[in-house]
Amino acid sequence: MKVANFYPGPSRVYSNITEYIYEAYMDGIMSVNHRSEDFMNLMELTKKELREKLQIPADYEIAFISSATENWEIIAQSLTQKASQHFYNGAFGEKWASYAGKLTSTINTHFGINEELPTGDIAKKADVLCVTQNETSNATQVSMKSLKMLREENVGKIIAVDVTSSLGGVKLDFTLADVWYASVQKCLGLPAGMGVMILSPFAVQTAEKIGERDHYNSLLNILENTRKNQTQYTPNVLGIYLLYKTQQATKGIDYIESKLEKRMEEYVSFVDAQDQINYLITNEKVRSRTVLALETSRMEELKSGAKEQSIILGNGYGPWKSSTFRVANFPAIKNKEVEKLMEFLRSFTGVSAR
Amino acid sequence: MKVANFYPGPSRVYSNITEYIYEAYMDGIMSVNHRSEDFMNLMELTKKELREKLQIPADYEIAFISSATENWEIIAQSLTQKASQHFYNGAFGEKWASYAGKLTSTINTHFGINEELPTGDIAKKADVLCVTQNETSNATQVSMKSLKMLREENVGKIIAVDVTSSLGGVKLDFTLADVWYASVQKCLGLPAGMGVMILSPFAVQTAEKIGERDHYNSLLNILENTRKNQTQYTPNVLGIYLLYKTQQATKGIDYIESKLEKRMEEYVSFVDAQDQINYLITNEKVRSRTVLALETSRMEELKSGAKEQSIILGNGYGPWKSSTFRVANFPAIKNKEVEKLMEFLRSFTGVSAR
Incomplete structure (x- = not known):
């Protein structure tokens, strides 16, 4: 693969x-x-590997x-049962809602891209609170601190978290929510075609109480199958095998997170060092660690320059389509690819290497 | 892959x-x-290739x-809208029901494994008629002749046909039904993890009329996406690519069907030539062309013998679990693998090669 692909899809x-x-x-x-x-052996090994490498609590269930x-x-x-309340500031959270x-029944709570999660604003009627931990469309993230506040103030409500673009790249405190879900084609570095669901004991109890x-794909059917190390449909067996092998090969989430953080630091010092390219998200605290959304007024020039160098950048998304470009900071991306991108960006902006 | 795999899953x-x-x-x-x-180019090419190689009418839609x-x-x-009527003689048809x-609301019409489809027995209330064209559990098939009778006598009703174990192996007359569906891990010879749906103009009109x-995965959402050469979810892109490449490489359904028929003839002459192994299905007319279910009183011996030769046979299914074994007659199986199986079966039964 000669092309350096930074697309965050x-x-x-x-x-x-x-x-x-x-x-x-x-x-x-x-x-x-x-x-x-x-197959059942493979499924057991895969879940064991995920649990270990991503530090998923022993009493949480994993399903595909x-x-x-x-x-x-x-x-x-x-x-x-009654309603789900959706907190979002971008396209994927909005689509979920x-x-x-x-x-x-749903309650929609929109917040600004530079704001923290409005944890105080909870509808009485809502029994499920839905949070997009990493919003791929604008490169914002909800911190574990915000999730902790949400958790502590809402005992008895299900908290469901979209970690599509962060699972496998960011260390998550799974005890802070009940449903975590992701796709394998982002931080897990696999070909698309599978989703992962991680469920707390409270989520399981709630599903049992509701009895749907x-x-x-009723959750009870999914749970009964995964507990037997099977699935509710003929699964993407190759996808499960690849998840097993790639997770087995990783050094675990602590190592990966620190690797991605080092890359983020490099991007940050680059952005600070010039004035051609800026962060879309000005509030550092809510900036995603796995996706960058960057603004430039020389967009066409940037895109054609990148293409010439066989670098694939992500387009902006939705309202930020033409004003931003996105860069994935996913674990499968190689150091030399990041170096190639940095070199291109430095030469584009006229910033000399450190 | 040293093992010869005849499992019909x-x-x-x-x-x-x-x-x-x-x-x-x-x-x-x-x-x-x-x-x-x-991706849209790939999807367009894949559907074009399927249409050509499987002889799918131009006005039928294909979706993944x-x-x-x-x-x-x-x-x-x-x-x-009102009810679906399910005709079945085995486990998969029954599961569908x-x-x-x-x-x-459903109406269940059970028929014997040696009987033809009871096409006369139609409930007035039913607006969808469900037929398992190839029942993998007992290796029976519904003929195109039976489907034709069903079609002609039931204008205005949707006919849905499960071709999970026959699409890509048997020549189907798609004009005889409105919904055809299959999985890629059987006659299409791919790793599991994708389903195919083929829809008549009447199925499309009906979906539009119902407006669900x-x-x-509402059918209208699926249709809108596939018409744009997209999908309603992040698909198994690799699966679609492999379907494109493998279909591109085949010589088309006429060639494949005749290849599989020749193999069937070989199996038939073998079964006729000895009395240790018999067909579960005595009525030739309803015997599957892509899966064989065979009886033997020396089952344990047969299974351990096959295992020693690195031959994987399918177990029997459901009520036929212990009394039968199954053999896939799928296109991806190689001639030399069929020869290996025949040689094993001949030596097992003491029949000398022709």
């Missing part, structure tokens, strides 16, 4: 993926029956589904 | 899969954004979903 996959896939073929993993002993979009539906369908709104069993 | 994948995957990695396909021009299980839900949710029964838009 599906992005760079781990470079040993093709090697693992060859192994999967030779070992017959690609053809394995998802109700067989071999088809996408983060499917998660929106599962939460509305199997965990919401809109999908949920078709199945259940009408759908193939 | 996820089964042998095409042997050029790893090569295509390497290409996908080098070309950046694994990291491609599913809303990008590159996560699994055949998801299809059950989509049909009940977006296409059924049971999943649909949670979302809509509450779910992320």
Whole structure:
């Protein structure tokens, strides 16, 4: 892969993926029956590896589904009794609210891109609170501190958190919420086509209390299957295998987080050192650690320059489409690719290397 | 892959899969954004290739979903107004009825494993008729002749057909039904993790008339996306690419069907030539062409013998679990693997080679 891909959607996959896939073929993993002993062993190992490397509490359940979009539906369908309250400042949080709104009553709480999560503003009626921890559209994040406040002030409510662009890149305190969900094509560095769901004991109890069993992806069906190390549908077995192999190869979330933080520092000192490119998010505290949204008035020039160097930058999203570009700070991206991007940005802005 | 895998679930994948995957990695396909021009081109080419190779009518829509299980839900949710009538003689048809029964009113019509589809037995109330064209659990099939009778006698009703274990292996007359669905891990020879849906103009009109838009996988949402060469969720892009490459490499359904028929003839002459192994299905007319269910009184011996030769046979399913074994007759299985199996079966039964 000669191109350096910084797109914060599906992005760079781990470079040993093709090697693992060859192994999967030779070992017959690609053809394995998802109700067989071999698959159940793989599923058990994969969940064990995720639990260890991402520091997921022992009493939290892990399940695989088809996408983060499917998660929106599962939460509305199997965990919401009265209403879900959605806090958002960007496109993905808003989409979640809109999908949920078709199945259940919703309360929408919009906040500014430089503001912290408005944790005081909770509707009495809401039994599920929905937070986009990392909003990929504008590169903001909700801090663990804000989540902690939300948690402490809302005992008895389900807290559901979208970590699509942060799971596997940022250290999350899973005890602070009940439903965490993500896709594998971002910080987990895999080809798209699978979602991950992480559930607290309270989420499980709530699903049991509600007892919704009408759908193939009813949460109780998902839980019964994952507890047997199976899935509620014929899963992306290769995706599960690749998740196992890539997680097995990582040094764990502490190491990854510090690696990504070092890269962020490099980006920050670059942005500080010149005045051609600026952060969209001026409040440092709410800036995403895994996605950067940057403004420049020389956008066309920047994009064509990057393309010439075989560097893929993300476009801006929604209202920030033409004024910003985005850069993924995902673990699978290589040091030499970051160096290549930095070199390009330095030469573009006329800043000499440190 | 040294093992010869005849399991009729996820089964042998095409042997050029790893090569295509390497290409996908080098070309950046694994990291491609599913809303990008590159992806839309891939999706267009994939549908074009499927249409050509499987002889799908020009006015039928093709869409990708996560699994055949998801299809059950989509049909009940977006296409059924009053009731769906389910014709089945085995486990998968029965499961479909049971999943649909949670979302809509259902009428269950059971028929014997040696009987043809009871096309005369139609409930007035039913607006969707559900047929399992190839029942993987007992290796029966519904003929195109039966489907034609069903079609002609039921103008105005939606006919939905499960072709999970036959799409890509058997020539289907798509004009005889409105919804056809399958998974990629059977006759399409790919790693599991994707479903295909093929829809007639009448199915599209019916979905539009019903107007169900509450779910992320509402049929109207699926259709709107596939018409733009996109998908309703972040799809298994690698799966779509592999479907494109493998279909591009095939010689089309006429060639494949005749190849599989030749293999069937070989199996038939073997079964006729000895009395240790018999067909579960005695009525030739309803025997599946892509899955064999065979009985033997020496089951344990057969299974351990096959295992010693690195041959994976399918277990029996449901009521036929201990009395039968199953053999996939899928296109990706190689001639030399079929020869290996035949040699083993001949030596097991004491029948000398022709």
